[in-house]
Amino acid sequence: MRAILTLAVKSAWARRLTLGVTLCAIALASALLFAVERVRHDARQSFTQAVSGVDLVVGARSGSVQLMLHAVFRAGSATHNIRWESFAALATHPVVDWAVPLVLGDSHRGFPVLGTTPDYFRHFHYSDRRPLVFAAGQAFADVFEAVLGSAVAAELRLEVGDRITLTHGMTEAGPGHDDKPFTVVGILAPTGTPVDRGVHVNLESISAIHLDWVAGAPLPGLAIPAEFVKKFDLQPKEITAFLVGLKNRADVFRLQRHINGYRGEPLMAVMPGVALDELWQTLGMIEQTLLAMSALVVVIGLAGLLATMLASLNERRRELAILRALGASPRELFLLLTAEGLLITTLGVAFGLGLLAVGTFFFAPLLQAHFGIILQWRLFAPNEWLLLAAILATGLVASLIPGWRAWRMSLADGLTPRN
Numbered sequence: 001m002r003a004i005l006t007l008a009v010k011s012a013w014a015r016r017l018t019l020g021v022t023l024c025a026i027a028l029a030s031a032l033l034f035a036v037e038r039v040r041h042d043a044r045q046s047f048t049q050a051v052s053g054v055d056l057v058v059g060a061r062s063g064s065v066q067l068m069l070h071a072v073f074r075a076g077s078a079t080h081n082i083r084w085e086s087f088a089a090l091a092t093h094p095v096v097d098w099a100v101p102l103v104l105g106d107s108h109r110g111f112p113v114l115g116t117t118p119d120y121f122r123h124f125h126y127s128d129r130r131p132l133v134f135a136a137g138q139a140f141a142d143v144f145e146a147v148l149g150s151a152v153a154a155e156l157r158l159e160v161g162d163r164i165t166l167t168h169g170m171t172e173a174g175p176g177h178d179d180k181p182f183t184v185v186g187i188l189a190p191t192g193t194p195v196d197r198g199v200h201v202n203l204e205s206i207s208a209i210h211l212d213w214v215a216g217a218p219l220p221g222l223a224i225p226a227e228f229v230k231k232f233d234l235q236p237k238e239i240t241a242f243l244v245g246l247k248n249r250a251d252v253f254r255l256q257r258h259i260n261g262y263r264g265e266p267l268m269a270v271m272p273g274v275a276l277d278e279l280w281q282t283l284g285m286i287e288q289t290l291l292a293m294s295a296l297v298v299v300i301g302l303a304g305l306l307a308t309m310l311a312s313l314n315e316r317r318r319e320l321a322i323l324r325a326l327g328a329s330p331r332e333l334f335l336l337l338t339a340e341g342l343l344i345t346t347l348g349v350a351f352g353l354g355l356l357a358v359g360t361f362f363f364a365p366l367l368q369a370h371f372g373i374i375l376q377w378r379l380f381a382p383n384e385w386l387l388l389a390a391i392l393a394t395g396l397v398a399s400l401i402p403g404w405r406a407w408r409m410s411l412a413d414g415l416t417p418r419n
Contacts (some may be wrong), residue, residue, distance in 0.1 A: 016235045019344055021254075021346055022301075022304050023342060023347055023348045023351065024303040024348075024351075025223050025300075025304050025348075026301040026304075026344065026345060026349065026352070026395075027304065027347075027348045027349070027351035027352040028349060028352065028355070029294075029297045029298040029299070029300065029301035029302075029348075029351070029352070030298060030301075030349045030352030030353070030391060031352035031355040031359070032294050032297055032298075032354065032358045033291075033294040033295060033297065033298050033352075033387060033391070034352065034356050034384060034387065035294075035356055035359065036290050036291055036294040036362075037291060037294075037383065037384060037387060038329075038356070040291060040382070041383070049298035050072055050073070050126060050193045050194065050272075050276060051072050051124065051125070051126060051193075051243075052093065052125040052126050052127060052128065052129045052130070052273045053124070053125035053129050053278075054123075054124070054125075054244065054245060055244055055245055055246045055249060055252050055255075055271070056069050056243075056244040056246075056255065056259070056266070056269045056270065056271060056272075057072065057241060057242075057243055057244075057269070057270050057272055057275070057303045058082070058090070058242050058243075058244060058259055058267060059071055059082065059240065059241035059242075059267070059268060060080035060081065060241075060243060060265075060266065060267065060268070061079075061080075061266035061267060061268045062079045062268065063181075063305060064268070064270040064275040064278060065275060065278060065279050066079075066276075067110075067265070067268060067270055067275070068242070068270065068272065068275045068276060068279060069279070070104065070241065071093045071102060071104075071215025071240070071241040071243075072194060072272070072276075073194045074104060074112040074114065074194050074197075074198060078272070080266075081239060081240055082238060082239050082240070082241065082242070082265070082267065083237070083238055083264070083265060084235065084237055084238060084239060084365055085098070085264070086262065086264045086265055086267065087101055087115075087242055089264065090242075090244075090259060090262070091244075093243070093255065093258070095246055095247055095248065095251040095254065095255055095357075096244055096246060096255070097243070097245045097246055097247045098119060098123050098244075098245045099242050099243065099244050099245075100116060100117060100119050100120050100123055100124070100240055100242060100243045101115075101116060101203060101236075101239040101241075101242045102114060102116055102239060102240050102241045102243065103115035103116070103206045103236060103238075103239050103240050103242045104178075105169070105206075105240070106166045106167060106168055106169070106206070106209075107166065107167050107199075108152070108164055108165070108166050108167065108199045109156060110155075111149075111151075111152045111169075111197055111198065111199055112197070112198055112199070113166055113198070113199045113200075113201060113206075114198050114199070114200050114201070114205055115201055115203045115205060115236075116200060116201075116202075117202070117203050118140065118141065118202075120200065120243075121134075121139045121147070121200075123243070123245055124195070124243070126192075126193045126195070127193075128190075130191075132188055132189075132191065132195065133187050133188070133189040134147075134187065134188060134189065134288065135150065135187050135188060135190075136159070136160050136186065136188040137184070137185050137186030137187055137248045138185060138186050139185075139186055140185055140186065140200070140201065140202050142186075142202065142372075143186045143204050143205050143208050143229060143230065143234070144180060144181065144182045144183060144202075144205055144226060145156075145182060145183055145201070145202060145205075146182040146183065146184050146185065146199055146200065146201050146207070147166060147184075147185065147186040147187070147188060147199075147200040148184055148186070148187050148188070148199055148200075149187075149188050149191075149195050149196040149197050149199070149200075150187065150188055150189060150190040150191070150196045151190075151196040151197045151200045152196070152197060152198070152315060153184075153187045153198055158184055158187075159184065159187070160184055160185060160186065160187060161180065161183065161184060162183075162184045162185055163178075163181045163184070164181070164182050164184065165177055165178045166182065166199075166201075166209060167179050168213070177209040177274075179223060179225070179226065180208065180229070181226075182201060182205070182228045185193055191248070191373075203236060204234035204235070206236060207232075207234040207235070207236050208226075208229040208232075208234055211226045211232055212228060213324035214359065217239075217418075237363065241339045243343025250269065254268075255269065256269045256271070260284045260367065266290055273346070274401065276386060281357065287417065297396070298344055298391055299394065299413040300346070302345065302391075302394055302395055302398045303398070316344060334404065337399065337402045338374065338396070338399045338400055338402075339399075340399070340402075341395065341396075341402060342395055342396055342399050343390070343396060344395075345392060345393065345395025345396070345398075345399070346395070348395075349388065349391055349392065372412050
């Protein structure tokens with residue numbers, strides 16, 4: 001068997017130019033397949049960890065996916081708001097360690113505005129419990145101070161010290177709060193989460209800009225200047241949702257039942273990981289389609305290997321006849337061609353994995369910064385071992401066909417190959 005392998009290596013080397021192109025095709029196809037699988041797996045993990053370190057997300061009773069879309073991804077709208085009294089009562093529950101209120105509804109040039117407290121920057125984490133980091137400036141400490149997500153600052157070319165105004169609602173054409181501008185005091189580092197596309201302001205700021213508004217419209221003939229807003233009670237009457245952290249995670253189901261059955265008003269508490277996993281299921285068809293397309297590319301690469309080896313068989317009939325004259329049996333010729341094809345497949349996969357490692361090293365930081373996908377450094381996950389075995393098995397099947405053809409030709413030709 002060693003002699004057959006040695007002969008297969010030398011035979012492949014003699015046709016290195018032709019087989020080299022096929023090897024590159026298999027390498028690129030394998031790298032693509034493993035890259036899609038790894039990004040698919042890690043994207044799912046990063047997606048389900050868009051919010052980390054939060055035990056419960058609480059909002060008005062609706063659907064878990066709708067609540068997460070609004071409270072975490074800042075998309076859509078809440079069915080109802082939560083009374084401040086309900087938030088205050090639940091925030092002081094014995095098992096609650098911290099609670100951060102969220103108010104949504106306004107925007108700045110299409111970017112959602114989130115009203116919250118400075119505790120948001122301390123307790124909100126993403127991915128594997130990574131904290132929010134300031135690229136410049138600091139958290140807001142007063143009314144009419146704003147902290148921008150990295151994408152907002154980059155797209156609008158804003159810096160610390162710049163002034164911005166908010167718009168009522170999520171459309172740029174909506175009525176504006178131009179009489180009460182905000183000063184940018186901080187810019188967050190990229191996270192790859194919806195935080196990057198948010199404008200964060202003090203919870204009291206939301207009340208301040210709506211002092212002279214009623215039912216979503218400014219009161220005619222009434223305008224309260226920005227310098228006088230602190231004379232009013234700026235504690236909000238309602239909030240959109242709030243995040244909860246527990247002293248002991250074992251109490252999560254107990255508190256969830258308490259909130260879902262809260263008598264003050266209809267509320268719903270969801271565990272972020274479970275709700276985000278449910279949301280990801282709606283994207284399952286897309287990820288499976290990407291994986292199937294990548295597998296098809298691998299099959300095409302192996303089909304190229306099969307075509308190359310079959311096309312070269314006619315040119316190698318004299319070579320095979322000489323091997324027969326030297327004592328090689330049809331079975332050994334069959335093994336020779338099969339080993340040659342399997343060798344090319346194995347080398348192609350090995351080079352593909354090398355390309356994947358290099359690509360991960362260079363592109364992992366970009367994926368994390370712009371898309372929030374954290375690629376894990378690992379040898380192989382269980383499903384990747386299955387992909388590796390599937391590629392090698394398919395390569396073996398593709399190599400059996402030229403081997404079988406060589407076996408048939410050697411029996412038919414004998415020592416005198418027909419041209």
